[in-house]
Amino acid sequence: MGIPHFLVIPYPIPGHINPLMQLCHVLAKHGCKITFLNTEFSHKRTNNNNEQSQETINFVTLPDGLEPEDDRSDQKKVLFSIKRNMPPLLPKLIEEVNALDDENKICCIIVTFNMGWALEVGHNLGIKGVLLWTGSATSLAFCYSIPKLIDDGVIDSAGIYTKDQEIQLSPNMPKMDTKNVPWRTFDKIIFDHLAQQMQTMKLGHWWLCNTTYDLEHATFSISPKFLPIGPLMENDSNKSSFWQEDMTSLDWLDKQPSQSVVYVSFGSLAVMDQNQFNELALGLDLLDKPFLWVVRPSNDNKVNYAYPDEFLGTKGKIVSWLPQKKILNHPAIACFISHCGWNSTIEGVYSGIPFLCWPFATDQFTNKSYICDVGKVGFELDKDENGIVLKEEIKKKGEQLFQDQDIKERSLKLKELTLENIVEDGKSSKNLQNFINWAM
CATH class of the missing domain: 3.40.50.2000 (Glycogen Phosphorylase B;)
Known part of the structure; x- marks a missing residue:
């Protein structure tokens, strides 16, 4: 046979x-x-x-x-x-x-x-x-x-x-x-x-x-x-990637303290408007933690966003694409601002990383419910009456997550169960x- x-x-x-x-x-x-x-x-x-x-x-x-x-x-x-x-x-x-x-x-x-x-x-x-x-x-x-x-x-x-x-x-x-x-x-x-x-x-x-x-x-x-x-x-x-992966990020992470870095990535399809992009940039400044932010290029490999004038970005590194599983497994990563696509969700759980959830479409809202309400390993970033996640919300929820030891313990427990x-x-x-x- x-x-x-x-x-x-x-x-x-x-x-x-x-x-x-x-x-x-x-x-x-x-x-x-x-x-x-x-x-x-x-x-x-x-x-x-x-x-x-x-x-x-x-x-x-x-x-x-x-x-x-x-x-x-x-x-x-x-x-x-x-x-x-x-x-x-x-x-x-x-x-x-x-x-x-x-x-x-x-x-x-x-x-x-x-x-x-x-x-x-x-x-x-x-x-x-x-x-x-x-x-x-x-x-x-x-x-x-x-x-x-x-x-x-x-x-x-x-x-x-x-x-x-x-x-x-x-x-x-x-x-x-x-x-x-x-x-x-x-x-x-x-x-x-x-x-x-x-x-x-x-x-x-x-x-x-x-x-x-x-x-x-x-x-x-x-x-x-x-x-x-x-x-x-x-x-x-x-991994099959449509974009060139930035490998220098791992060296950059090596220089950051343990559990200090906010990792930001919204997968391969999610798109936000310029106004929301500005709030995110300024929110990362306000949070005042080292950040690693994936700003994906458009289909013609050009990045279409303009950074707001007030954005300092001094604590962060901005890249166009990354080997995500390696990044999430790095000891410097503290939390994951994610669109909650299932691949990202399972990679975050596998790495024992808490989430700040920002779903855009399809099953991401279901996944967010599992992360926040069932597994209790993340917080949702709430939108204002105009559907925008404001910079103050990013700062508030980010600080809350950094101070919450229980969420870190639950994340590590869930990782253990998953690996079994x-x-x-x-x-x-x-x-x-x-x-x-x-x-x-």
Whole structure:
């Protein structure tokens, strides 16, 4: 009998590519064969063609259907172009890959969300399929529950909540405010796409989650498909990055006192306006702690923000992109001002770092509830009546966090619980082994 051969297909954004790449390195360690399908555009942008990835992973590409000059920060445009153009091309690609190794043909397709069409293609070819959900299991539970939430009148057919209330998806799960549903910032077109994708995802035998039983234990009663295999923390140096990582930050951190630095990063997609950017800059000055701040370049690699005239920034270092897991594990880091994307959340928890939560969109509001209300390892940065986080709020909550010993202890305890899952006999490790056995 041959070895399991996985075809993996991420939606082309870093928040999907990175956890799937980490899963691939884990599978490769278990002796599995991996074929990684990127869009042509994403493959050119991504710095993942390093030697170690090349040794263990075979990279292939298909076009996303857009022109090189098209604006790929328009996610709706990318999403629907992929849905139109890639499905007809996939069967031929599978045929070509299989022809190269008759003994070890593709036995399972792993997709991230938005790429459900590939599960349909695989299903029609008799190939098993699996989803790697890159958000929290709780956000997946919310999406899974859309039909029931509509039937119960909690949300309407466009996903908009009918009244402000707290809902509980299953008896032991934490109560969540309806205004924190993961699709709260979606329009009707994207909400319909989400609901349709959830139906397609039923073709996936497993819904793998980059989380642990301890972090979200009650959520796993929602569906037997949910399988926690996290935290996926392999190979930070082989991370697929769309931007050049600034390695000088680690030297800078070495010169800072232990637990003194505020780390600020809002992931690969979140955007704030100039007014909010000014408040953040001045808030970091007011807090008067060393800070390491990621100001991501725009798509054409230019930074579009202007720093306010009064901004001193003397205590900080500002960079365009970083090897985040290495940064969070550095002893100088005291707290993480984060958008609460799930990858950042799990990396912060894995490193035992308390959070200042600043969610922007999708499941970030659900994750914020877990950080602040369930795990109690962070504070939310509240907005004023105009929807702005003011500099005074950044100073106040930052100082509060620095003085709170309990939050630091809870963060370290949560780290310990999380790490127990990926030791040899840990729950996540066992789940992953069972998954590989099933794929064969």
